Amino acid sequence: LAKHHRHRKKGNDVPPAIAPAVDAPLITTANGSFNLGDPVLPDWIERRALTSAGFPYDAAIADKTYEKELTLLQIELVKLQRHVNQTGAHGGGVRGARRGRQGQHHLRRAPLHEPAHGTVGGARPADRARAGASGTPSATRNTCRRRGNWPCSTDPGTTAPASSP
């Protein structure tokens, strides 16, 4: 029994679904036909729903399994979030891997115009991590995300251009 029907039995007042202005077209498949307006769901749909499109399970995941797995994964997500907050890394392994393959192309990138208030952005996340400066405020990090690829004075190995190219 659908959840809202059960609640209705207990005396909760659920308003009925509004009838749509247009009737949905009748769907005909090899397995049977389907009329959306009919409140009774055809049996062939109920039977085939979960395994359709090659889904490899014939029963929904058990509540207990789901909760257990979700908790473990959420712990990992919190670790990931903390890692991102502390290092300012927003590329993670993806970026690290890419750097080796494509070279240091972002170091060569020059700003389109010189920022009005001098140096912005600060070091790139990886440089901060190398320097051991872990407690980066998130405000700086957000600036870096937009402009962090610009060479700047705090970025070892590169110097800020004196003027726009």
Place this chain on the structure above:
Amino acid sequence: MGFCTAVEHRTFLAQAPDFEKMLVDEGIVLCKFWLNIGREMQLRRFHERRHNPLKFWKLSPIDFAALAKLEAYTIARDTMLAATSRRPAPWIIVRANDKRRARLNIIRHILSTTDYAGKRSQGRRQDGSADPWRNRAHQRLTGAPLTP
């Protein structure tokens, strides 16, 4: 469905990979998940939305019009997937008939493509042996082998 012209459609599909590459080059981690459900599951969810007053708000006239156009939508989906699944931002197809399994798998995917401090598994199983599946997934997505 008349949302755009055929030329606009082609232009978009041609530009999307370049645009996504620009995002990734900026350091953004871009994950594209396609949540795929079967026809019967789709009809069951439609039915639930149509007859459950708590879910009716999810339905729109567009859904009614789209209901009978499965083939056109399938073609459009396949065209889109073929045109825009490129490195460094490939599509990840998620089997989503079971919403909760799909949710777990999406989280797993995000975690498996990202390295962070204190990770529970660095390309290794709980017993310490190498996990070839995770290494393969990592290599496919990033173009580089995983070094735990």
